Amino acid sequence: MANFRDVVNYFRPYWKLSVFSIAASSIYEIFDLVVPYAIGQILNILSNQPIDRPLTNLIAGVGSTINYPVNKTLSFGVLLGLIFLVTVVRAPTQPWLSNWFHWDIALKARRDQNKKAIEKILTLPLEFYDENNPGRISARVAKGITNHTWTYPEITGQLIPKLFRVLGIFVFICLVEWRIAVLFLISFVVILSFTLKKLRKLIWHESRLDKYAEDTESRTSELITNIKTVKAFATESKELKRQNSRLQRELTVVEYRIHKGYVQLATWQRSLIQFCVFVVLGLTLAATINGRITLGHFVMTLTLSSMAYAELEPISILAEIFARRYSSMLRFHEFLQEPSGIDSVGILGKPKSGEGEYQFTGKLEFSHVDFGYEPDRKVLHDINFLIEPYQTVALVGRSGSGKSTLVKLLFRYFEPQTGQILIDGEDIRILDIGAYRRRLAIVHQEVDVFNGTVLDNLTYGKTEATLEQVDEACRISRLDEVIDQLSDGYYTVVGERGVRLSGGQRQRLGIARALLVKPDVLIFDEATSSLDYESERSIQLAMRDLQGTCTTIVIAHRLSTVREADKIVVLEQGRIAEIGNHQELLRHEGIYQRLHSLQETGELLR
Numbered sequence: 001m002a003n004f005r006d007v008v009n010y011f012r013p014y015w016k017l018s019v020f021s022i023a024a025s026s027i028y029e030i031f032d033l034v035v036p037y038a039i040g041q042i043l044n045i046l047s048n049q050p051i052d053r054p055l056t057n058l059i060a061g062v063g064s065t066i067n068y069p070v071n072k073t074l075s076f077g078v079l080l081g082l083i084f085l086v087t088v089v090r091a092p093t094q095p096w097l098s099n100w101f102h103w104d105i106a107l108k109a110r111r112d113q114n115k116k117a118i119e120k121i122l123t124l125p126l127e128f129y130d131e132n133n134p135g136r137i138s139a140r141v142a143k144g145i146t147n148h149t150w151t152y153p154e155i156t157g158q159l160i161p162k163l164f165r166v167l168g169i170f171v172f173i174c175l176v177e178w179r180i181a182v183l184f185l186i187s188f189v190v191i192l193s194f195t196l197k198k199l200r201k202l203i204w205h206e207s208r209l210d211k212y213a214e215d216t217e218s219r220t221s222e223l224i225t226n227i228k229t230v231k232a233f234a235t236e237s238k239e240l241k242r243q244n245s246r247l248q249r250e251l252t253v254v255e256y257r258i259h260k261g262y263v264q265l266a267t268w269q270r271s272l273i274q275f276c277v278f279v280v281l282g283l284t285l286a287a288t289i290n291g292r293i294t295l296g297h298f299v300m301t302l303t304l305s306s307m308a309y310a311e312l313e314p315i316s317i318l319a320e321i322f323a324r325r326y327s328s329m330l331r332f333h334e335f336l337q338e339p340s341g342i343d344s345v346g347i348l349g350k351p352k353s354g355e356g357e358y359q360f361t362g363k364l365e366f367s368h369v370d371f372g373y374e375p376d377r378k379v380l381h382d383i384n385f386l387i388e389p390y391q392t393v394a395l396v397g398r399s400g401s402g403k404s405t406l407v408k409l410l411f412r413y414f415e416p417q418t419g420q421i422l423i424d425g426e427d428i429r430i431l432d433i434g435a436y437r438r439r440l441a442i443v444h445q446e447v448d449v450f451n452g453t454v455l456d457n458l459t460y461g462k463t464e465a466t467l468e469q470v471d472e473a474c475r476i477s478r479l480d481e482v483i484d485q486l487s488d489g490y491y492t493v494v495g496e497r498g499v500r501l502s503g504g505q506r507q508r509l510g511i512a513r514a515l516l517v518k519p520d521v522l523i524f525d526e527a528t529s530s531l532d533y534e535s536e537r538s539i540q541l542a543m544r545d546l547q548g549t550c551t552t553i554v555i556a557h558r559l560s561t562v563r564e565a566d567k568i569v570v571l572e573q574g575r576i577a578e579i580g581n582h583q584e585l586l587r588h589e590g591i592y593q594r595l596h597s598l599q600e601t602g603e604l605l606r
């Protein structure tokens with residue numbers, strides 16, 4: 001669980017600068033108090049009353065330094081000089097010594113934390129993305145970082161210095177009449193703690209609101225992603241109604257719990273403040289009439305205490321703003337505290353050219369592998385099979401039999417609960433994960449296309465590829481025919497802001513992209529499913545070309561794709577049911593033979 005300490009630690013790398021800028025801002029706030037104090041003393045001189053001893057000493061010191069007699073003129077001169085110093089002279093330095101640094105720290109921390117968030121996004125385990133959609137994640141990160149960025153200058157540049165100002169006022173009043181000072185302090189603490197108590201409850205409602213808002217944003221983002229399904233099923237009005245009721249729920253919390261709470265708080269606060277100002281006025285007047293304080297001190301005390309009470313409102317507004325943002329800040333830290341995937345160690349390391357990179361023959365062995373996404377529900381049971389270097393092995397079986405899970409284990413997205421996976425005789429768990437994964441390549445059924453040119457997408461895994469290598473990969477994957485038809489060839493922009501590629505075209509792009517990295521193990525996960533028969537046939541021919549250059553694993557429902565494989569592994573409910581080549585399995589007259597005859601008669605496997 002994230003807490004206040006995490007919010008403070010967000011700015012920790014800049015703590016020295018932070019202490020300096022808070023101190024500078026606080027000193028400037030205290031400088032402001034010199035003005036009413038000096039005016040009070042001027043009033044005393046004008047009404048022939050004594051001035052304070054420290055000031056008398058200061059005036060005498062100045063007189064002897066400049067060799068000038070101590071009189072009213074010198075006293076006015078010193079007091080005006082003081083006022084000039086703390087107002088006119090300080091004015092040009094204040095924005096730099098305080099404001100600049102607050103924003104400097106906030107913006108640098110924003111950069112650092114954005115980097116941390118991106119690192120987290122890159123290293124979170126895949127199951128996190130199964131449970132949280134992109135809208136929810138990006139809203140949480142963006143809101144959390146924005147709120148930290150705005151809050152920092154407000155707290156360090158305003159709230160804390162204002163509290164110091166109040167402390168300074170207390171000291172000044174204490175020097176004049178301690179009884180008034182004590183009353184002032186008690187009333188101040190009472191109002192402030194009352195405010196904080198109320199705010200605590202409001203923070204709870206704010207966090208509820210944040211969760212509701214996340215749900216709404218997450219659904220909106222899903223609607224954008226799945227808009228085709230929404231339109232096809234004509235569920236627009238149903239979706240609108242559902243979102244409307246979510247928005248109504250948010251409004252109820254924000255209006256009747258949060259906003260009303262803040263208005264009630266302001267009502268109480270204002271009444272208490274006015275009452276306290278009135279009491280201080282009465283007490284100060286009584287002290288002046290009784291001759292305990294001078295006229296100058298009367299004016300100064302009233303001015304200072306009004307200044308302090310006037311600060312209560314901005315202080316509580318700042319505290320209120322902080323409260324409104326606090327829960328989203330905590331939710332950002334909770335996101336950062338999500339455990340990274342087992343694969344996170346070393347994954348962000350920069351690939352060094354050649355050094356530390358692997359080269360495998362591609363011999364793979366699954367040895368007694370058991371695995372379940374949940375501890376008590378196994379989806380793979382005692383998987384044992386060997387793939388010799390450069391062999392083509394097909395994984396077939398009904399939907400949900402565990403084919404993709406096997407591949408996820410091979411990529412180390414997850415780890416087997418028992419057993420091991422070996423490559424060239426070495427347990428893949430002891431290998432450097434980044435270097436290991438760079439020797440594998442996979443073509444998924446849904447190929448991701450990044451916003452950029454075709455060439456950017458092709459060379460995603462190997463940016464240094466030569467044009468000849470790119471040409472070769474496109475020729476094998478039959479992407480060259482597609483590129484010939486594009487207006488700017490390799491330089492055509494595709495993806496979000498460019499040309500849309502069809503499913504089959506994307507698959508060819510995915511195949512070319514995988515071929516370019518010249519992997520030791522190449523995996524096709526339903527990679528030809530979007531292709532027409534002719535294209536599929538040409539890819540099969542391409543696969544045949546690849547035979548003998550790398551180990552290939554093919555997951556396919558269409559058995560026509562796998563009949564040429566050296567070995568076919570048939571999975572049934574997470575267990576290996578049969579292993580053999582096409583002819584052997586047909587002769588065996590088991591599951592494969594049954595699936596085969598279903599497809600021969602035109603029925604699909606699923």
Ligand SMILES: Nc1ncnc2c1ncn2[C@@H]1O[C@H](COP(=O)(O)OP(=O)(O)OP(=O)(O)O)[C@@H](O)[C@H]1O
Pocket residue numbers: 127130373374379397398399400401402403404405406
């Ligand atoms: N992230 C996950 N969390 C929990 N269970 C999962 C997850 N992914 C898959 N499963 C379960 O694991 C089992 C095997 O799924 P897997 O995706 O490996 O099957 P498959 O043979 O590749 O299926 P298909 O041919 O439909 O792609 C299924 O019962 C599925 O519900």
